[in-house]
Amino acid sequence: MKLRKAITALVLAGSLAGCGAADVIPNGFFYSRTAAIDLENATGLRPQVTFEWHNGRFQSVTVTFPQPYVGKPLNELAGTVRDVVTKDFNEMPGTIVLAFALDR
Numbered sequence: 001m002k003l004r005k006a007i008t009a010l011v012l013a014g015s016l017a018g019c020g021a022a023d024v025i026p027n028g029f030f031y032s033r034t035a036a037i038d039l040e041n042a043t044g045l046r047p048q049v050t051f052e053w054h055n056g057r058f059q060s061v062t063v064t065f066p067q068p069y070v071g072k073p074l075n076e077l078a079g080t081v082r083d084v085v086t087k088d089f090n091e092m093p094g095t096i097v098l099a100f101a102l103d104r
Helices: 002-019 021-043 074-089
Strands: 048-054 057-065 095-100
Touching (some): 021 048, 021 057, 021 074, 057 074
Parallel strands (some): 057 095
Antiparallel strands (some): 048 057
């Protein structure tokens, strides 16, 4: 049983290394944290920044602020988010989702 798990882990590690996904995940989390810090500096609110890669393609980034942001018009905030995401992730994702958490 242990041998089967070891072989499975080796096969999985080899396939991840072959497609570059082993580098994408740790870097993606670093990029996500950097983008959250940069957006907090620009807005005063620290958003949650998540990302999705699928088959080696940068699919989407979701930026969720903890409350509605009223410091800028929405189109200016969207431009700031787009610029920060593109800069910090070193490329433009297919989609950027901008969201706000609402209190009850």
